[in-house]
Amino acid sequence: xxxxxxxxxxxxxxxxxxxxxxxxxxxxxxxxxxxxxxxxxxxxxxxxxxxxxxxxxxxxxxxxxxxxxxxxxxxxxxxxxxxxxxxxxxxxxxxxxxxxxxxxxxxxxxxxxxxxxxxxxxxxxxxxxxxxxxxxxxxxxxxxxxxxxxxxxxxxxxxxxxxxxxxxxxxxxxxxxxxxxxxxxxxxxxxxxxxxxxxxxxxxxxxxxxxxxxxxxx
Amino acid sequence: xxxxxxxxxxxxxxxxxxxxxxxxxxxxxxxxxxxxxxxxxxxxxxxxxxxxxxxxxxxxxxxxxxxxxxxxxxxxxxxxxxxxxxxxxxxxxxxxxxxxxxxxxxxxxxxxxxxxxxxxxxxxxxxxxxxxxxxxxxxxxxxxxxxxxxxxxxxxxxxxxxxxxxxxxxxxxxxxxxxxxxxxxxxxxxxxxxxxxxxxxxxxxxxxxxxxxxxxxx
DNA sequence: CTCGTATATTACCCATCGGTAATAAGAAGT
DNA sequence: ACTTCTTATTACCGATGGGTAATATACGAG
Numbered sequence: 001x002x003x004x005x006x007x008x009x010x011x012x013x014x015x016x017x018x019x020x021x022x023x024x025x026x027x028x029x030x031x032x033x034x035x036x037x038x039x040x041x042x043x044x045x046x047x048x049x050x051x052x053x054x055x056x057x058x059x060x061x062x063x064x065x066x067x068x069x070x071x072x073x074x075x076x077x078x079x080x081x082x083x084x085x086x087x088x089x090x091x092x093x094x095x096x097x098x099x100x101x102x103x104x105x106x107x108x109x110x111x112x113x114x115x116x117x118x119x120x121x122x123x124x125x126x127x128x129x130x131x132x133x134x135x136x137x138x139x140x141x142x143x144x145x146x147x148x149x150x151x152x153x154x155x156x157x158x159x160x161x162x163x164x165x166x167x168x169x170x171x172x173x174x175x176x177x178x179x180x181x182x183x184x185x186x187x188x189x190x191x192x193x194x195x196x197x198x199x200x201x202x203x204x205x206x207x208x209x210x211x212x213x214x215x216x217x218x
Numbered sequence: 219x220x221x222x223x224x225x226x227x228x229x230x231x232x233x234x235x236x237x238x239x240x241x242x243x244x245x246x247x248x249x250x251x252x253x254x255x256x257x258x259x260x261x262x263x264x265x266x267x268x269x270x271x272x273x274x275x276x277x278x279x280x281x282x283x284x285x286x287x288x289x290x291x292x293x294x295x296x297x298x299x300x301x302x303x304x305x306x307x308x309x310x311x312x313x314x315x316x317x318x319x320x321x322x323x324x325x326x327x328x329x330x331x332x333x334x335x336x337x338x339x340x341x342x343x344x345x346x347x348x349x350x351x352x353x354x355x356x357x358x359x360x361x362x363x364x365x366x367x368x369x370x371x372x373x374x375x376x377x378x379x380x381x382x383x384x385x386x387x388x389x390x391x392x393x394x395x396x397x398x399x400x401x402x403x404x405x406x407x408x409x410x411x412x413x414x415x416x417x418x419x420x421x422x423x424x425x426x427x428x429x430x431x432x433x434x435x436x
Numbered sequence: 437c438t439c440g441t442a443t444a445t446t447a448c449c450c451a452t453c454g455g456t457a458a459t460a461a462g463a464a465g466t
Numbered sequence: 467a468c469t470t471c472t473t474a475t476t477a478c479c480g481a482t483g484g485g486t487a488a489t490a491t492a493c494g495a496g
Contacts (some may be wrong), residue, residue, distance in 0.1 A: 023472090042345055044262040047453060061474050069454065082447080126259055168416045169407070175397025176390045183389065190386070198386045206423025241442090265483060279444050340473080428486065 015164055027065045029055060035116045037077040041206050043073060043128055073134045079126055080117035084109065088147055098155025099208060102173075105151060106200040109144075109177050114192035120183035152207070161207050173203045243284045247273060253334045258412040259344055261291060292351045295342055299337035301359050302327065306365055316373025317426060320391075323369060324418040327362075327395050332410035337399035366392055370425070379425050391421045 033054050037046045052059045066072050087108040091101050098175055124216035126137045148170035155161030176199060184192070251272050255264045266287055270277045284290050297343030305326040309319050330336035344355045366388035394417060402410070 023318060026473095044345055045345065048455090049453075050384065057473095058475060059454085060476090063455075064473055071245055074337070112342050143404070164420070166411065166415065170396045171397070171401065171413075172417055172420055175401075176393040176402075178394055179389070179393025182396075183393075193384065196390075198383065198391055202387060202390055204424070206420050244443095266485090267483075275443095276445060277484085278446090281485075376448055 012165065019087075023065075029064060030065055031072065031076055031079065032116070034072045035079075035120055037157035038073065038076065039116060039119055039123060043124060046130075070128065070130060070133070072176060073124060074129055074137075076120045080112065080115070080119075080121045083112045083115075083118060084121070084144060087112070088144075097158050097160035098151050098153070100150040102148070102155060103200045103204055104163070104201060105147065106173065107196040109178055110196035110199050111192045113177060113180040114184045114186070114195065119184070121183040122178045145170060146172065151207060155207070156187060161204075164207060169207060176203055239339065241283075248280060248283055249290065249294055249297065250334070252290045253297075256294065257337055259336060261342060286354055288346065288348060288351070291342060291352075292347055295355060297331070298330065298333070298337075298339040299355075301330045301333075301336060302339070302358075302362060305330070306362075306419070309331065315376050315378035317367050317378035317422060320366070320369040320373060320379070320425075321418045321422055323365065324391065324421060325394065325414040327400055328414035328417050329410045331395060331398040331404045331405045331422060334402070340396040340399040360392060363392065365387060373425070382425060387425060394421055 006193070029101055030051070034046075035160070037051055037054065048059045048062055060138050062072075065192075066075070088105070091104045091108070094104075095099075096104070113122065126134045129137060147164040152161055152166040152169050156163055156166070180195065180199075184190075184195070220292065231265070248269065252264075252269050255269055258264070266277045266280055269290075270280055271336075278294070280290075286294070309322045309326070312319075312322075331340065344352045347355060365383040369385050370379055370382070370384040374381055374384070398413065398417075404411070
């Protein structure tokens with residue numbers, strides 16, 4: 001499409017680079033198509049033939065980019081996980097009370113779960129993965145869980161969250177959020193931002209140590 | 219096993235009855251084995267051969283009790299749904315504020331989701347069912363959702379719950395609960411009762427209009 | 437004992453689908 | 467133009483697993 005013929009003053013590596021980029025773009029296109037189809041039909045019902053068909057290619061062409069169906073599944077999951085890792089790092093880097101960090105986490109996680117790759121974090125079954133990849137997924141899930149628990153524990157320590165069982169509270173909050181991946185639809189009446197904001201408030205209202213000063217007493 | 223030879227003063231229908239009961243017991247045994255296996259391995263990975271093997275029979279024997287794999291899946295789901303329908307009817311029959319009914323619902327729903335048939339309500343994929351059965355499932359899910367929303371709306375109307383969006387609040391609460399079906403394990407450190415009680419409190423604390431008088435100030 | 441019904445088994449069919457081999461087509465480099 | 471590397475296609479394989487047909491066995495009834 002926008003691949004321009006190598007001008008005279010361009011590095012001789014341009015074509016290589018351009019080809020590599022084109023390849024990466026195609027790889028990504030496969031993943032976008034695959035994740036959408038996997039979510040639509042479920043991993044087992046979705047066939048590689050149909051993934052290929054939607055891309056106007058044939059099944060064996062996919063094997064130029066991936067080792068097989070399982071690798072595609074895992075890479076979809078990875079793209080979602082990258083997003084989560086990203087914002088968790090950002091929140092950790094920033095400051096704030098445990099409660100503030102928890103709310104940031106809820107908002108960011110909710111918005112990721114409203115995307116296709118985000119939903120794949122909770123809609124895909126680790127048992128469809130190889131043992132190695134499955135271990136990676138389980139470790140990541142544990143890590144997210146611990147992040148929730150840590151922020152809650154931080155909040156209890158700094159007084160922003162009233163004493164509670166961090167484990168159970170984390171389960172309750174993460175459950176609410178994870179479920180978004182199952183019901184959210186982009187073309188629905190609720191935007192991801194509205195949901196994220198609402199959940200950030202509702203899910204922490206019961207935990208906050210001091211009542212958030214009512215914005216509008218009623 | 220305990221089928222006793224028909225004594226002289228027994229109704230001539232006894233054998234029939236006894237046989238029918240034996241049959242029902244076997245049917246149920248199939249469902250218990252199947253639901254456990256489906257949850258363990260996932261519907262698609264679980265084979266009827268393995269279900270049969272666990273029952274010390276062979277696959278075709280299953281077809282004496284069910285039309286096929288899909289019917290087994292649907293019946294497992296139905297048994298879970300029956301429980302839900304049961305306690306919802308009970309709560310509706312009883313009285314109480316919207317908040318009180320909501321808490322009863324949370325407790326009961328949490329405990330059902332901690333059972334195998336209960337978990338099947340949220341772990342099985344309706345897309346694996348025939349169109350007819352799938353419609354039944356979707357209708358039941360809508361009904362549960364509406365029950366949550368109605369109790370919340372009732373609570374707002376009677377003043378026990380402070381104004382909020384019943385739709386979003388219902389999603390948040392139901393999400394927390396549904397997730398139980400994904401992580402709860404019977405042999406884990408948390409009992410279903412503890413989880414149910416904790417969730418009933420935590421998930422409604424943010425909604426309650428008046429602070430629940432602290433049982434034990436600490 | 438014999439018949440009929442319910443229930444189980446063995447052996448088999450076949451549709452589906454992930455994956456592979458052989459090969460053709462297209463663009464960059466010489 | 468000729469070669470080479472990449473990328474795509476057509477045609478096929480083979481395992482898996484749901485479902486069926488034919489048949490054997492257990493058991494209550496007459």
